[in-house]
Amino acid sequence: MIKKLNARNIDAKECFYGHKACGGCGESLALRLALKVLGEEAYLSLPAGCMAAVSFIYPNMAFKNNAVITPFASTAAVATGIAAGLEALGKEAPLSVGFAGDGGTADIGIQSLSGAIDRGEKFIYICTDNEAYMNTGIQKSGLTPFGAATTTTPAGKAIHGCVTEKKNMFEIAAAHGISYAATASIGYPEDFLNKVQKAKECDGPAYIHIYTPCPTGWGHGSEITVDLAKEVVDTGLWFLAEYENGEFRLNKKPENFKPVADHLKRQARFRHLSEIEITQIEEMRDRKWEKMLKNWG
Amino acid sequence: MSEFAFLNGNEAVAWGVRLSRPHVIAAYPITPQTKAVEKLSSFVQNGEMDCKYLHVESEHSAMACSIGSSSVGARTFTATSSQGLLYMSEGLPYASGARLPIVMMNANRSIATPWNIYGDQMDAMHVLNSGWVQLFVEDAQEALDMVIQSFKLAENHDILTPVMINVDGFVLTHTYEKVEIPGQELVDSFLPAIEKAPHLMNDQDPMSLCISAGNQHYMEFKIKQHRDMFKVFEQLESIDRDFEKSFGRSHGGAAAGYRNEDADVILVTTGSVTGTARVVVDSLREQGIKAGLVKLRLLRPFPSDDLFELIGKAGAVGILDKNISFGFEGTVYTNVNSSLLQKGYRGRTFNFIAGLGGRDITKENIEEMFSALLEQKGETVQYFNMGCAL
Numbered sequence: 001m002i003k004k005l006n007a008r009n010i011d012a013k014e015c016f017y018g019h020k021a022c023g024g025c026g027e028s029l030a031l032r033l034a035l036k037v038l039g040e041e042a043y044l045s046l047p048a049g050c051m052a053a054v055s056f057i058y059p060n061m062a063f064k065n066n067a068v069i070t071p072f073a074s075t076a077a078v079a080t081g082i083a084a085g086l087e088a089l090g091k092e093a094p095l096s097v098g099f100a101g102d103g104g105t106a107d108i109g110i111q112s113l114s115g116a117i118d119r120g121e122k123f124i125y126i127c128t129d130n131e132a133y134m135n136t137g138i139q140k141s142g143l144t145p146f147g148a149a150t151t152t153t154p155a156g157k158a159i160h161g162c163v164t165e166k167k168n169m170f171e172i173a174a175a176h177g178i179s180y181a182a183t184a185s186i187g188y189p190e191d192f193l194n195k196v197q198k199a200k201e202c203d204g205p206a207y208i209h210i211y212t213p214c215p216t217g218w219g220h221g222s223e224i225t226v227d228l229a230k231e232v233v234d235t236g237l238w239f240l241a242e243y244e245n246g247e248f249r250l251n252k253k254p255e256n257f258k259p260v261a262d263h264l265k266r267q268a269r270f271r272h273l274s275e276i277e278i279t280q281i282e283e284m285r286d287r288k289w290e291k292m293l294k295n296w297g
Numbered sequence: 298m299s300e301f302a303f304l305n306g307n308e309a310v311a312w313g314v315r316l317s318r319p320h321v322i323a324a325y326p327i328t329p330q331t332k333a334v335e336k337l338s339s340f341v342q343n344g345e346m347d348c349k350y351l352h353v354e355s356e357h358s359a360m361a362c363s364i365g366s367s368s369v370g371a372r373t374f375t376a377t378s379s380q381g382l383l384y385m386s387e388g389l390p391y392a393s394g395a396r397l398p399i400v401m402m403n404a405n406r407s408i409a410t411p412w413n414i415y416g417d418q419m420d421a422m423h424v425l426n427s428g429w430v431q432l433f434v435e436d437a438q439e440a441l442d443m444v445i446q447s448f449k450l451a452e453n454h455d456i457l458t459p460v461m462i463n464v465d466g467f468v469l470t471h472t473y474e475k476v477e478i479p480g481q482e483l484v485d486s487f488l489p490a491i492e493k494a495p496h497l498m499n500d501q502d503p504m505s506l507c508i509s510a511g512n513q514h515y516m517e518f519k520i521k522q523h524r525d526m527f528k529v530f531e532q533l534e535s536i537d538r539d540f541e542k543s544f545g546r547s548h549g550g551a552a553a554g555y556r557n558e559d560a561d562v563i564l565v566t567t568g569s570v571t572g573t574a575r576v577v578v579d580s581l582r583e584q585g586i587k588a589g590l591v592k593l594r595l596l597r598p599f600p601s602d603d604l605f606e607l608i609g610k611a612g613a614v615g616i617l618d619k620n621i622s623f624g625f626e627g628t629v630y631t632n633v634n635s636s637l638l639q640k641g642y643r644g645r646t647f648n649f650i651a652g653l654g655g656r657d658i659t660k661e662n663i664e665e666m667f668s669a670l671l672e673q674k675g676e677t678v679q680y681f682n683m684g685c686a687l
Contacts, residue, residue, distance in 0.1 A: 074361030081365020115354030
């Protein structure tokens with residue numbers, strides 16, 4: 001039986017510090033927490049993106065671990081290459097972990113991620129989702145939610161922000177018959193830590209999709225990052241779930257959702273939305289939950 | 298013990314790889330490289346090679362997986378061609394900039410469009426500036442031997458540069474020749490286990506790799522890489538001398554001459570067409586014409602000194618290009634011509650473009666090239682074996 005991780009028993013050691021991420025950065029918090037579970041033995045692959053841009057600037061390296069910046073499309077390919085190399089060199093139970101953002105995962109990196117999961121090799125992939133290309137200046141990605149204003153889907157007079165919904169990356173990963181997949185949020189850190197632990201223990205590929213607010217990109221105070229990441233789960237706009245042994249499971253089923261409008265209005269990217277559009281977002285949420293409760297309940 | 302076998306160029310490469318004992322192979326199939334990766338797969342599946350074979354979903358990932366495995370110190374091989382080389386091209390300067398000693402076979406093939414699966418050297422020219430050693434081989438034996446030599450070259454700590462072995466599509470990849478397969482023990486003693494470079498990722502002293510360097514550092518990284526590339530000439534020659542001692546065969550250094558010493562006119566070739574050109578040189582010599590040949594084995598680094606020495610006092614030099622840089626001239630010509638100008642060569646240079654999309658380059662074509670050189674007639678850039686007037 002694996003010991004449950006919590007705030008009291010996690011490793012005090014830090015493997016990710018001295019980086020140049022913005023104050024209140026959700027992604028860097030996800031990496032910091034994950035590394036407390038993965039440990040300094042893990043080999044890390046990160047594509048060109050915020051986390052690489054803030055932590056590999058010669059001569060200041062922010063990871064205690066072995067770490068490599070990968071070509072943008074190649075997080076999973078490089079991570080599995082590292083795993084294969086280490087295994088072929090005779091290292092026992094090598095741990096290779098990819099961290100990529102939403103664009104690096106759901107858009108440009110989806111092919112190499114699919115190929116890597118398909119090969120069935122042991123590696124962990126953690127998608128730190130902040131719902132747009134933040135490193136290049138807040139452009140729309142395949143994981144930008146409906147209604148969000150980005151610099152390429154601005155809140156225009158004719159079109160009010162992003163018109164598409166988020167890709168279901170968690171289900172896409174699961175559809176490969178992956179060994180383990182989960183969603184998480186930095187608002188629920190214990191849930192995340194234990195999912196990373198499960199990913200570490202499992203035999204084959206593992207995928208964790210974690211919700212990580214971005215104060216710079218979303219237009220909110222750096223002090224409410226974690227609060228927003230909790231609230232998004234409580235409003236039902238994000239969910240905590242797992243896919244294991246071929247089965248989906250919801251980890252948290254809110255009895256009543258917190259009001260969506262209040263949550264959205266705390267973020268500048270949603271402030272332009274009309275009541276009708278907010279109602280549309282609630283309807284999308286309800287349809288998603290209806291399906292999840294029916295199929296995964 | 299070595300043995301003789303009847304192998305095509307792809308199989309010869311696969312044997313060279315097998316004997317080099319790589320830890321990881323990551324490859325994606327593309328004509329005309331497929332037989333090489335099929336052969337390697339069968340070696341692995343039959344337990345004849347102890348190696349992780351990664352069935353990647355694209356050439357882009359073939360290179361990315363190779364970057365991953367090489368960055369932890371694993372001996373790594375991949376193979377591609379044409380569109381695949383272009384698709385993975387983002388990863389090429391990435392690997393060379395990180396000083397990763399990956400070895401790759403490129404089965405030279407034309408580039409779409411129009412689609413065409415046959416051999417020319419357009420693909421290699423596209424990535425000439427990627428920081429890889431670009432080596433061209435003439436036959437299947439050289440292909441096999443150069444795989445073994447290339448690992449030794451790439452992994453040398455003064456070099457730490459990936460090597461691309463260019464093998465002409467179909468003419469070499471699909472043509473069977475008698476090839477000597479060296480014994481494993483001999484190869485093991487010539488090419489020992491890879492010695493991990495100190496900048497690579499390791500458990501004792503964790504490293505960050507493929508890092509960022511701002512405008513205050515980037516240029517030094519790049520100039521260092523550029524300078525180290527020139528060390529390839531000496532290392533390649535030294536590796537080839539050792540190779541000859543072990544295996545009794547030599548392929549030479551960056552460039553090799555054939556009946557060039559007293560030649561009035563010289564043709565410069567790369568790859569398999571060199572064989573045809575040799576035959577033409579011999580027959581011209583029989584007629585009393587002082588024709589000679591220089592085979593360029595390396596295009597990067599570019600062997601300016603060797604080339605000038607081999608060309609000597611020849612009155613005219615023709616450069617055979619199986620590629621074209623649209624709106625200019627053949628790329629090998631650009632390189633040779635620039636290099637000869639710098640060295641103070643006074644003769645005339647011609648650029649003979651032929652063999653695009655697998656078009657035959659016949660003995661007659663090469664005779665025509667020598668005629669143009671002897672008479673020093675016609676345009677600087679000339680096209681051969683055209684099917685119709687344009």
